[in-house]
Amino acid sequence: MIHVKAPGKLYIAGEYAVTEPGYKSVLIAVDRFVTATIEDSDGDHGTIHSKTLHHEPIVFERSEDHLVVSDVHAANQLKYVITAIEVFEQYIRSNHMALKHFNLTIDSNLADDSGQKYGLGSSAAVLVSVIKALNEYYETDLSNLYIYKLAVIANLKLQSLSSCGDIAVSVYTGWLAYSTFDHEWVMQQIEDTSVNEVLKKNWPGLHIEPLQAPENMEVLIGWTGSPASSHHLVSEVKRLKSDPTFYGGFLEQSHACVEQLIHAFKTNHIKGVQKMIRQNRKVIQQMDHEATVDIETPQLKTLCDVAEKYHGAAKTSGAGGGDCGITIIKSDDNKAQIYEEWRKNNVKPLEFNVYHGQ
Secondary structure: OEEEEEEEEEEEEOOOHHHOOOOOEEEEEEEEEEEEEEEEOOOOOEEEEEOOOOOOOEEEEEEOOEEEEOOHHHHHHOHHHHHHHHHHHHHHHHOOOOOOOEEEEEEEOOEOOOOOEOOOOHHHHHHHHHHHHHHHHOOOOOOHHHHHHHHHHHHHHHOOOOOOHHHHHHHHOOEEEEEOOOHHHHHHHHHHOOHHHHHHOOOOOOEEEEEOOOOOEEEEEEEOOOOOOHHHHHHHHHHHHHOHHHHHHHHHHHHHHHHHHHHHHHOOOHHHHHHHHHHHHHHHHHHHHHHOOOOOOHHHHHHHHHHHHOOOEEEEOOOOOOOEEEEEEEOOOOHHHHHHHHHHOOOEEEOOOEOOOO
16 A cells, blocks of 8 residues: 655745746745555456545546546545546556556545635645655656646646646645746647656746755744635736736736845845745735735734734735735744734644655
């Protein structure tokens, strides 16, 4: 039996701008996971079992490039799992390898006990865990870049707005600088060539760079308890493209801020990191004002203001509109006070750690 895991993620800086090719962001992997277990099937079919959806294992068969699942409702709920398998099997076929029957089980702890998601990129972690499990099962020995690309291809078949930064950090783990690829170019390649050929090509705009955090720096994570709709928020912000002066200015400000943030990482400069986190918050607040979508909700504002009161540098994480905010502090510097005041204001500290791989 093969057992793999893929971590969740949080954005530290560069949100929204990262949806445009070439504009960098910084993310972390956190030690909460989607796990995938895979083993040979005894019969002439395979099964998929999602523990988080409380399904009994569902049977799948193959029809050309697709999986056929008898339970239509379950198939829709398991669409990320199914699409990841289909894309991986296209890769297997393009390498003239034989397909096998297997039983795949998926589990997750990217939500609280009631099932409420923290906003840690569960869809991305599902895609990555499935691709990683199949990679080990078929002994294809894929690089991190190929695992990332296969998960992205599956994601593009399901949605187009994602920057796929959550996929990248789920594969590479730790701290990551990331900029997305030219989506139209990649989509065209998927249509025109085999999966194998798409993997081999350089994707325009793509940048994946592991980072080393400054010594004695810590990330605190606060959760508002209210979910955000990333897809809705990102699509609303994209409307600002119709004002190229504002949108172009936003992109350039975000780009300059994130580049300086990355430099602060590379020069082991915590105060430089904190300065750029505060600057990135201002850039996103300007975007928030222009888009009128409430990226920094009142509860997220409280989260940030409490952290700043105790000398932490804080901002929303990801799309905002709910979910999480982050704070950068020197290790153990006022951490207890921040957590205590967050709790008083109905912000739950998530005492997760940055996950640096197995």
